[in-house]
Amino acid sequence: MRYLIIGAGAVGGAIGGRLAQSGHEVVLVARGKQYEALRDQGLQLRTPDGPHTHRLPVVDGPEALGILRADDVLILAVKTQDSAAALAAWGARPVAGGGTAALRLPLVCAQNGVESERLALRTFQRVYAMCVWLPATFVEPGVVRADGTPLTGILHLGRYPEGSDDTARAIAEDLERSHLEAPVAADVMRWKYAKLLSNLANSVEAVSGVIDSEEGTALFERARAEGEAVLAAAGIAYTPQDEERKVRADKIRFEPFDGAPRGGGSSWQSLQRGTGTIEADYLNGEIALLGRLHGVPTPVNDVLQEYANEAARKGRSAGETSVAELTAAVDARR
Structure with missing residues (x-):
């Protein structure tokens, strides 16, 4: 699977950096100065096990990727006030083999609050909720600091509004190889x-x-x-x-x-x-x-x-x- 991190700030940068570090294919999506810093200098992920620089593909919107892949996973990590715009931008993107992202691709809401999942389910058919316990800081363009050890974060994951499936389990397996714990929870909204x-x-x-x-x-x-x-x-x-x-x-x-x-x-x-x-x-x-x-x-x-x-x-x-x-x-x- 290829992970598209929509919102490569504190949470998105930490998850994307850790996934990349464990060998997974990652594309970062950012805007403005953050996009420029990631494009020019790479993602600087600072953790207790050392600083890591990840030179990853970075785009400022879905148009730069063209047709999406059938194995893409969308990780929505923007603040909730930016969710509607992001969902509109990405949902209509065509996917190889036919259909759109909203019809075919899994979307994981890795955000605080409980509203983005409802927003996403209006257009996306495969929505997953993620409860994010991941202490990270993003105040300088290109730099994400993740303070937790030995785990970087604990990310409960499940289908929205409830349930679990093979996709959730596959994503969790990738996360758990990446300094993260990802319990698959059918009752994820309780978390x-x-x-x-x-x-x-x-x-x-x-x-x-x-x-x-x-x-x-x-x-x-x-x-x-x-x-x-x-x-x-x-x-x-x-x-x-x-x-x-x-x-x-x-x-x-x-x-x-x-x-x-x-x-x-x-x-x-x-x-x-x-x-x-x-x-x-x-x-x-x-x-x-x-x-x-x-x-x-x-x-x-x-x-x-x-x-x-x-x-x-x-x-x-x-x-x-x-x-x-x-x-x-x-x-x-x-």
Whole structure:
């Protein structure tokens, strides 16, 4: 199989680099300065087992590949706010032997949140969900830092909305030869909803610049409590935290290497890169949406979503608003 990594940022770059390192055929898809850096200098993947430079084919869109191959696997690793455009661009591409990507090729949503799979299933017939536990940072064009050891990440994978098949198992086998663990889970969305609850911290970290503080943790716990109440009201199952901890165990540890500090999460990275957008609508906003549908107030997540969007829109760097300010805004909303 050939892997087309649509969105070669932190997650996409780490997965693509590890797959290439273990001998799999990979094409990176990127835009702007990232595309230029990958084209000119290759992918610089920095990991605890050493820096790796991968000179891989890189394109800035599907047109550059022409007709797709029947053994192509599309790994969608853009932020959810960019999913619709990517799905439209790639779904209509012709595949050797007839048909289009949307009709014939597997599409794996390797993203935070739970919305991209629904978007994809409107046009793609073979959609797979992936729950991504992969600590990686992308703030410099061409450079991806993946801090986890001995595993780079744990990627639960399954057919969407549920189930598994030979394609999922084949992809998992390739990933598991690539410093990754990839359990095939028929109930993969249960894992993704658990990850959604964890990702409610992203806006706290992005806007305030901190999460590992007493007040930052307290605010996140309030956001998570809302999320759990909303999922209960909606009848949506998610993996309990003790089961998550048991599966991860000590398979992903953070050990200092190369003298550089770890970066923040995906939303923090968006502000640091000045992308102008952030994924809060599909993290805190998912909880707000479900809350409105099921009559559960979500003032904490409402405020976090609003502040994160404003920070991205106004080009603010991470950390320009304190946790105390965020907490005061939440308390004023209640």
